[in-house]
Amino acid sequence: MTVPMPPVGAPSRTLTQPTRKPARPFFSSGPCAKPPGYSPSKLATESLGRSHRAKIGKARLQLCIDLMREVLQLPDTHRIGIVPGSDTGAFEMAMWTMLGARGVTTLTWESFGEGWVTDAVGQLKLDPTVIRADYGQLPDLSQINFADDVLFTWNGTTSGVRVPNGDWIPADRQGLTFADATSAVFAYDIPWDKIDVATFSWQKVLGGEGGHGVLILGPRAVERLESYTPAWPLPKVFRLVSKGALSEGVFKGETINTPSMLAVEDAIFALEWARGLGGLRGLQARSDANAAALDNIVRERSWLRHLAADPASRSKTSVCLLVEGADEAMIKAMAGALEKEGAAYDIAGYRDAPPGLRIWCGATVETADIEALGPWLDWAYYSAKAA
Template structure:
């Protein structure tokens, strides 16, 4: 137990150099600055050859770094990860077919509401679990279409494997991978539509999503015409065929070329340090620092009880112990907010409170754009802040 955990209320001697610990948008890659973002495409039409070339370059770099199979399509979508996953759901989920939506945190529960209230799928299996747990995915029939979130952005629980998905299964698999991809390996042969946003693991700017389609997904889109109205932002077909121009840099609506160049800069940085393997190693090492600290801190526990399900990106922790357990519920909810406020006021750490719908908690982002030293410097400050909040109670 450190001095801070024993309640000695002196501030730690050093602060993180970069105090951004948000789970999205996440911190920029080390060494980022505006002069690393190329600007030649700015002020140009996104339909111009040069601008389309930059959009296609972003697509190609994404494919290369992620190891996407050659026969899969990669495209840029509006509306961040939300727009990408909902476009996939609206254009691929056929009410005539059985479907499963599995959720164990806030965003997965939104996809459940989409399936129930918006698409009104009649033959729907809902699998849900509390924060920190994952439902029994082996109960999903292989003929069902499936929507799931690879990594629980707001709970810190991720799937341990894809053994519950059989190769050659009948249903299509829609994978919201936004807080996992670039930090965890994707099992591409078992995935039909995979989505993510630039603002998560790569520290890019918001509002742009990515949609990765397997040949099976393309076949579903081309063979199925939804009965419900499709907003323009969800329209992936041109006539009876997939609009493949979307996957060559011709976006559905106007993208931000500044955000595109920022994403390209992050991808080029990732490639320069060793690509996907290096990003995963960095996230694993960062998360290990936090996971070990939680285990050694008596007034904290990981929100995810099973170590096999613990993420290496947004690590979530809840409070425990006699002092905290005896607080009224409203005072329990205030503890993490007070800790974050104390550290934000001192420019030590920003935006590491738990998600608003999650249990009262802290959530520290550990993706590959974080530096180990900054995480190591943050943790004693959290101990100091906890002791300060407890001492003032």
């Protein structure tokens, strides 16, 4: 994929290392940086070593659900469940239990969206309408037939492209909307009246631990679950219905399988930190400031540009960048040099994406660390070119 570079003046071509490093060089797009001030010693430990079905276990799981509802400003019409398998497990749980009742349309412009196509075609043997776009682009949303169930990623983690809003989703849709929102929740305004199913994991914007997913169901999704039985068998960890009714306990802290209470306590810490910032608005403000700081870095360098050309659909969390003249080996050299110097960790782009950098700008990252990263990117780039 060849993208012309803009004629912008570049900083001095120096191989001298900058003197200031990011204080917290954690720019991975998942698992992401822990919240500022985090320490394992700050986690509550009363639930550790106890059954998740004990009173204390259920109470902590319910608190985690309540905090997610509060910070996300999720209406009471929508249920929240903690499920196994991170975001992938949550989204596949939704696919396996609800698809097949009507036609399916899948939107894909990056690796994880393409994964849902593979599931729908290869595993569930459906014949979905697939609307694709190249990395860096968003599909034509006007093509969608909302008589179908519609699957999409709100924010493409591996491409840095997101839907701009929910205006393209009609209120009178016949099918369900399934939003893989793992890099989007806590960073954007999600119109919950337009979303029937949403999934995410704590490891993204909250900087939580992996392994657990969150499944959000609107009333139309619950109606589908209680009125439709899929043609294929369901593994135990996917079963959300018992005797024709929704298993309500799943959405009240009674998880399908055994959760890590340590991961739950970690998520509670992050959610209480978020509440202390002012909740959703505080998280969004931090992410917006980080994205703006990185955008300034890109604008000042002729050799660097956004993979997502349109600012309206450009991610404010997983920001993907193209480096002039770089192939996979050069990106690996740049990322490796930055990691060796402790200036930036895990910033190489996703393996299936065009060669480039990917820098997380979610709320758990400090803006000052994004700003300090710019000169180090210069050093890594010119060092790699000179090698």
